[in-house]
Amino acid sequence: MTSSAGTTIVIGAGIIGTAIAHDLQKRGRRVVLVDRDAPGKGASFGNMASIAVTEFMPASRPSVWRQIPGWMLDPEGPVRIRPSYMPRLVPWFLRFIAASRPSKLRALEAQGAALCARSLNDTLELLGDVGLKDQISDEGCLSLYTDEAEFKADRDHIEILERFGFPHEVIGRQAIKALEPELSDKIGLAVLFPQNRSMKDPYKLVLALADRFTALGGRIERGEVTGFVRGEGIRGVVLKDGRQLAADEVVICAGAFSARLAAMLDEPIPLETERGYHTQIMAPGILMKHSIIWPARAFMVTPTAGGIRVGGTVEMAGLDAAPDYRRSKVTVKRAKEALPNLECRECTEWMGHRPALPDTVPILSASARTRGLFYATGHGHLGLTYAATTARLMGDLITGMKPPVDLTPYRINRF
Ligand SMILES: Cc1cc2nc3c(=O)[nH]c(=O)nc-3n(C[C@H](O)[C@H](O)[C@H](O)COP(=O)(O)OP(=O)(O)OC[C@H]3O[C@@H](n4cnc5c(N)ncnc54)[C@H](O)[C@@H]3O)c2cc1C
Numbered sequence: 001m002t003s004s005a006g007t008t009i010v011i012g013a014g015i016i017g018t019a020i021a022h023d024l025q026k027r028g029r030r031v032v033l034v035d036r037d038a039p040g041k042g043a044s045f046g047n048m049a050s051i052a053v054t055e056f057m058p059a060s061r062p063s064v065w066r067q068i069p070g071w072m073l074d075p076e077g078p079v080r081i082r083p084s085y086m087p088r089l090v091p092w093f094l095r096f097i098a099a100s101r102p103s104k105l106r107a108l109e110a111q112g113a114a115l116c117a118r119s120l121n122d123t124l125e126l127l128g129d130v131g132l133k134d135q136i137s138d139e140g141c142l143s144l145y146t147d148e149a150e151f152k153a154d155r156d157h158i159e160i161l162e163r164f165g166f167p168h169e170v171i172g173r174q175a176i177k178a179l180e181p182e183l184s185d186k187i188g189l190a191v192l193f194p195q196n197r198s199m200k201d202p203y204k205l206v207l208a209l210a211d212r213f214t215a216l217g218g219r220i221e222r223g224e225v226t227g228f229v230r231g232e233g234i235r236g237v238v239l240k241d242g243r244q245l246a247a248d249e250v251v252i253c254a255g256a257f258s259a260r261l262a263a264m265l266d267e268p269i270p271l272e273t274e275r276g277y278h279t280q281i282m283a284p285g286i287l288m289k290h291s292i293i294w295p296a297r298a299f300m301v302t303p304t305a306g307g308i309r310v311g312g313t314v315e316m317a318g319l320d321a322a323p324d325y326r327r328s329k330v331t332v333k334r335a336k337e338a339l340p341n342l343e344c345r346e347c348t349e350w351m352g353h354r355p356a357l358p359d360t361v362p363i364l365s366a367s368a369r370t371r372g373l374f375y376a377t378g379h380g381h382l383g384l385t386y387a388a389t390t391a392r393l394m395g396d397l398i399t400g401m402k403p404p405v406d407l408t409p410y411r412i413n414r415f
Pocket of ligand 1: 011012013014015016017034035036037038039040041042043044045046047048049050051052223224225226253254255256257258261275276277278311312351352353354355377378379380381382383384385386
């Protein structure tokens with residue numbers, strides 16, 4: 001085993017791992033960032049690029065899960081569960097239902113809001129650190145509704161935002177057209193979320209963090225972690241090629257794959273993958289400034305540096321099944337309802353694994369079993385949104401400082 005006293009190993013060079021590694025290195029730690037792939041090739045590569053500070057609502061709230069049976073019967077519905085995967089999903093789904101009790105929902109909303117309240121400022125600060133301040137849009141996100149009835153169905157979302165004081169503005173058809181002339185006349189109402197700004201390219205942020213991390217003296221090691229060395233506490237990691245890397249601290253941020261690593265450490269976590277798809281349209285034939293979401297159609301469109309990105313939907317099929325790109329085609333079809341002039345020329349399709357916990361809030365925690373071991377995972381639909389805040393909070397936790405947010409609700413042994 002290589003001798004590396006005082007070293008912290010961060011496993012996973014997605015947006016969460018690179019942000020944490022960068023934060024710790026900045027604080028003077030000796031950090032090794034380990035990934036089986038090049039940085040940013042997981043879920044962080046192709047997400048919808050939104051700093052989605054108003055989207056922290058638990059997925060287990062009744063207005064969402066009551067629709068799941070209907071969605072399941074619709075092959076083009078926003079949630080698909082592959083039949084062969086259903087038995088594997090039962091324990092996760094039971095926990096999801098348990099997270100829908102009203103008192104539990106109130107607590108989960110507060111936990112999401114506590115992270116989102118910091119998120120935009122923390123992100124702007126991080127962008128400043130890595131020289132990417134010009135890579136975030138000035139415009140926010142428009143949430144679309146055909147009419148009052150559709151808006152009412154999403155009313156609980158807006159009420160939660162009102163309760164926590166997140167700014168938003170309800171606008172009518174004329175104002176919508178003034179902001180985004182390409183939107184269809186079908187859209188009668190929208191809510192503008194001014195803080196939900198978007199990155200021109202979220203992958204570029206991971207690369208910039210990795211570059212800054214190495215410039216500060218951090219080391220990136222390519223290799224798949226297949227085991228751990230443990231003594232009284234964590235001692236290091238074992239790589240697939242047989243190498244062992246010594247460490248005093250290990251941070252697991254392997255996205256949706258974190259559950260496999262946690263299981264090796266006898267600390268199982270109910271983490272699933274909510275697979276999501278995007279279509280990147282390099283020649284869309286239209287120009288947009290704002291990102292848009294249409295809750296009733298469950299898709300999102302974001303203007304990015306490389307054209308327009310259309311994405312969304314949830315597919316539960318595990319980590320190993322091949323992508324089903326019919327999901328991306330359905331999303332583009334839906335997007336054309338909102339943007340009738342959208343053309344799908346020069347397109348690429350992509351699938352990524354959202355690391356999803358049944359109660360929607362991430363794990364930001366020291367291990368409950370092994371000294372020196374930490375977890376930052378389960379960021380679900382909001383990994384980009386939460387990354388800068390996660391790095392700040394985990395940096396405090398790992399270096400023994402008091403984090404500005406009480407991390408008790410995000411502990412690993414809450415399930
Ligand atoms: C379609 C889609 C749209 C999304 N839109 C948004 C959005 O608009 N806003 C937002 O905030 N979030 C969004 N998300 C969610 C966000 O992308 C994720 O929450 C985030 O990328 C998770 O980051 P991560 O670093 O935890 O995981 P990842 O980016 O998946 O990184 C994990 C890394 O761990 C590595 N790894 C895994 N196992 C091992 C091992 N054994 N050894 C070594 N390395 C290992 C992988 O190679 C990978 O590089 C979206 C996700 C999807 C799929």
